[in-house]
Amino acid sequence: MPKYQSIAEEILKRITSGVYKESGLIPDELTLCKEFVCSRMTVKKALDLLVQRGLIYRKRGHGTFIMKQGFKKDRLNIANRDLTGFSKVANGTVRSKIIEFKVDFADEDIAQHLNIKVNDHVYNVLRVRYIDDEPYVIEQNYMPAAIIPGLTRDILNASIYAYIETELKLTITSSSKKIRADKASELDQQYLRLEPDEPVLEIEQIAYLQNGIIFEYSFSRHRYDKFEFISFGLRNKRLSN
């Protein structure tokens, strides 16, 4: 682990444990340099990590402060940079029911989103995910068979992401998401136990590996009363587009 990251971890620990609590002020950068025996650039890089996560903010001429956290966590939620799927964010026992599992030929839409050729092989997986036997989400997954080989029902019953990272030794680094509300389809009503007038929260996602390859295109439809998406946004450096 690089030094700036371990410094960030340590400062984070001091924030959450209350060491830096009084008045919200964090020691100035030169003081932190001395304490951690490093250059100022390294301290700044560590603090940058915390700024990006909305944990601290800086004021030129003043100092660095702890950010007031306005929200409490009141539902199961998935954050901006959560990429490892449902299994990791859930607290209880996660169970999956496989509704469909087959290999398709990519149609034009799937091919475009996965950046592969039309008629390339894609895994097509439809699963319902439960926490403590309560249905939370119904997930439609498309994955290029060439990139994610050896998928089995056992893996789908556990965690695809764990398989990709521990078995295939691939690294998941980023994702693009679109979040929208939708009426519950008949499938939603059936598997999520929803009434016809109850909506779902849909997350459409494209997920990338470290090498820039897209390994997943998916639609996750969540129960509207059990799930929310959380996001922190900064506007420090705006690029014109």
Added chain:
Amino acid sequence: MPKYQSIAEEILKRITSGVYKESGLIPDELTLCKEFVCSRMTVKKALDLLVQRGLIYRKRGHGTFIMKQGFKKDRLNIANRDLTGFSKVANGTVRSKIIEFKVDFADEDIAQHLNIKVNDHVYNVLRVRYIDDEPYVIEQNYMPAAIIPGLTRDILNASIYAYIETELKLTITSSSKKIRADKASELDQQYLRLEPDEPVLEIEQIAYLQNGIIFEYSFSRHRYDKFEFISFGLRNKRLSN
């Protein structure tokens, strides 16, 4: 504008205009140093901005590549780091109808989210926003009167954010959001012209000024068929919490 930001702008321009298109490879960092006559750290900081936005990715030992963009924009959408509200993201003519505009005493919930005291004065604004006379969103806003003085109906009919930035000379820097689906309330049905079985996409937001002060707590309820939230997430540096 700092040098690293203008370099990032220039590289972004070359990506979108296709100058760097072939094979997706961007010149190596030392080459960019020479071209922009700067140190390597400055080039890296410029490229970091583009990485954070999901426009490029790097592979050690290989180079820097343009990221395949999987999504097309097919609705009005608000991104992760969009903080300036509805007026800026809309393309057509934005119009507002003020349903309610008053000064309240903060109750416990509002006070906690705005980080003020119970019974402090808060503006309470309820507006419907239209684009080309089509209703898009109904917005409930709470703002501390001490921080945003001089609010008028004229301002509410235009843009609160523009008033805050141009008149009050305050800088909006970040926001925390929660995004969820909900059934349409009677108010939603009435003002967004929704049927009882049609849902809304709700965004609950806390918005911060540069000085760390919370200036807004709001609920925006969007028509489910006209709006989506977009997000790009990275997982480079994980902090344990």
Added chain:
DNA sequence: CAGTGGTCTAGACCACAAT
């Protein structure tokens, strides 16, 4: 081996705010 990006240094000067 050479070429790439990742981290880190030990300074420098600037911009902003309080005293």
Added chain:
DNA sequence: TTGTGGTCTAGACCACTGT
């Protein structure tokens, strides 16, 4: 004037990749 964070330099060494 002092102290804060913001930017930038000119290097150094390391880690990973392909030849």
